[in-house]
Amino acid sequence: MGLETDLLIDRRRLKRRLALWRGFAVLLVAGAAALWLARAGDIPLVGTGHVTRLTVAGFISDDRKLHEAIDKLAKDASVRAVLVAIDSPGGSVGGGEALHAALTRLRAAKPVVAVMRGTAASAGYMTAVAAERIYARESTLTGSIGVILQTVDPSELLARLGVRGEALVSGPLKDQPNPFHPLSPEGRAALQGVIGDMYEQFVAKVVTGRGMPEDRVRALADGRVFTGRQALAAGLVDAIGGEAEARAWLAAEKQVPEALPVEDLDIRGTAERLLGATFGSLAKTLISEWLGVDGFGLLWQLPR
Secondary structure (H helix, E strand, C coil): CCHHHHHHHHHHHHHHHHHHHHHHHHHHHHHHHHHHHHHCCCCCCCCCCEEEEEEEECCECCCHHHHHHHHHHHHCCCEEEEEEEEEECCECHHHHHHHHHHHHHHHCCCCEEEEEEEEEECHHHHHHCCCCEEEECCCCEEECCCCCCCCCCCHHHHHHCCCCCCCCCCCCCCCCCECCECCCHHHHHHHHHHHHHHHHHHHHHHHHHHCCCHHHHHHHCCCCEECHHHHHHHCCCCEECCHHHHHHHHHHHHCCCCCCCEEECCCCCHHHHHHHHHHHHHHHHHHHHHHCHHHHHHHHHCCC
């Protein structure tokens, strides 16, 4: 190889070393900043204020990290209001109850507005009634106020296949339901009692959240779904619209300017977000330095 090629190779090695040291330096500074922020209690870096968007999509389950993040919003002075964007067909009763409770606590400290998208049914609607105001699209599917427990009875099929199940139980209702035999009358009654109690809890949440008479809610709480327009006529939502209409209401009624930016809720902690961004930036730097244009150019200049 010639002198010029050797110089190019040496320069390339030097650039690699500098890139590594630069990356480690950035990582060290980021780590120190993350520790400081964690000790400071997630102090916001920018204090101009914003509206937080909490997206509730898909199956609603009991998510501890999400509930903790919602509780932090109540203490964050930079959060002026919260938009709950819902697109969910429902979820578990416990998941809906926990999310409803977290939003109810938040509502005591900040304006909370629910914006229904394509679907906000069952536990999705339970989530919405925790908000101070609910918006829906005309074609949104919502409602489905009720509780369901489904099981199957393949006992006859299993018997034909020669499959027989045995269960040792502490009481006659411990194995209800059981795929190896039909529900007993006592088991059916016990499970129906559980469903009934969960249903009463759901109805109570709607009565409280919507400020509607209980008999009116019960007339609507037969499990049926409504379009957004039907829900508006029934009093289950407040208005037809989306985030634009919600922001206009917040500005008019809660003095939350429409010009404020909207930030999506990230349930990762500040330190985790900062370190994630730093590692991403470091990875990009290293890839650029090792496989960038200069690197390919050097490869093409080497003797072949």
